[in-house]
Amino acid sequence: MPDHTHSHMWPGVPLALASAILFGASAPFAKLLLDSTDPQLLAGLLYLGAGVGLSAVHAGRAVLGIVAPEAPLRRSDLPWLAVVVLFGGVAGPLFLMLGLSQTSASSGSLLLNLEGLATMGIAWLVFRENVDQRLLLGAAAILAGAVVLSWQGQGVRFDRGALLIAAACLAWGIDNNLTRKLSSADPVLISLIKGLAAGSVNLALGLARGADLPSIGTISAAAIVGFLGVGVSLVLFVLALRHLGAARTGAYFSLAPFIGAVVALVLLHEPVTAQLVVAGLLMGIGLWFHLAERHDHEHEHEAMEHEHSHVHDEHHQHVDDGPATEPHSHWHRHEPMRHKHVHYPDLHHRHGHRHS
Template identity: 70%
Template structure:
């Protein structure tokens, strides 16, 4: 019997949990950035993600736990390379440099711009559907970011804020490219991204004269990287599969609030009127994103692809013999015409008038 799932599940919880883990990275990285060169710290964070996820894969194989995800194919390699460069090399380096020049709380809230950049690129470049509530939410987030950078002389985007904004743009590009890879195994993608980006950043930092920090600092950085970069990235990739880039980026906007809260609690940073006002505006923006509902009559055109799935309303094909669920194989979708709430996931990429 076919099973039907809510359009909110599991994409929204995956995106929110990813945001929670990533949101913790800015204040913890701020605590480490004083004793580690920025590029070296970026490398350690991503290397921790790659090594940690590689150990997870090794443990999965040793325990005989079956892998139900689709493998990476040769045609995925150019996209994977671009994802590693944008999201693994350029963006984390810009973030570390920015955190050196601004407070952790402000840096955390400015990371809201990643969701905005992701949404704009998805809307303008990749023609993903964006409705009124998403636009209103984005405007509220932008207003919060403007207030956050306001000084007595007017709006002032200092060097640290500009570097963090540039990092968000690079991650916005990364997120949209990652959406096209989201059908494949996210653990493998995140492992490759972590190992490649981490190794490259560490090598470049050492060549430029940086020295490795004490063992305790190195261990702390890799642990933060495993959770806040590695596990968060796997969850984010899974959310992309269910929500599309624009909406995953919108839900991911919760991350800066988590970061700001941890910054105030751990680093004793001052709670200013600007911070509270910006946080309230960004909360309104997030509320618009969370309360969006998209439903209309739509047509699924015949298509063939590969990804992990169960036999729900969108997967009605036969198998030779008994199979367990979920499973992954190349399968074909017949034309389907129906109505239900949905997001632009890997099965709902139709155009809107």
């Protein structure tokens, strides 16, 4: 029987919003650390903090005998993982740190909304993920907020800091869409590999340029910010991708800049300007459009086989070999079926759409 016990928003939307809160709050703290740290070194330290922290979590699971009900990474996943590390772990954080060093933390935080637009645009135009009118209206409002934020005197001017942050958002937009291809695998393993690999590259490049390592206290602070704002946030983001798809996860992740801007105003005592308020309102309207979406139509599932963490719900009616606890992960087959319910483009709803 169909299982509609939980809202269609559960657990994808809470996962995406929690990821956004952690990442958004990390930007102002990173801005503080830039006062005593080279931008490229800080990008490396943040991701190494994420990788080391998640490695401890992964090792702790093994020591305690906690079996994560997740699918393993396969050889066919490695090329995608390498590109994800390059765009999302090396280029994105480096551009962000360079951009934050040349603009205010509150403005930089709000400009991170462009990541959601980049993610949605790539998902829609390149990967043909369904995007409806509400998502487009929300995207337009967010873009308008970014324009207001960049308005200087007689027109829009993206200074060097803003352009670098926009480049970071584009890199993460590519990263988010490619990470979707890995989202059925263990998110802790994906995130720790990304953190260790990307962090090592940026740290090595920064040291090769002659940058000096900061104090132990600064390194420790960067590790904590990286573990929470990058590592844990990324684990939650990968899980959200599994349930929502790239466009909608990016849309909900648009909450991150508001969190960052508010933390920056309190933490760094930056001024509250009319420009900032108007931009925040426009971006808030955009987020509301995203939250108000309801995608419901009759759709058909083709036969497919894959592996991921699951429970025996309406999409998983197969028989297991022997008793099994839920959730669990194993290779399983989906038989063709046709039904109607509210859904997102998750692992089981990546069908096409016909529009009249």
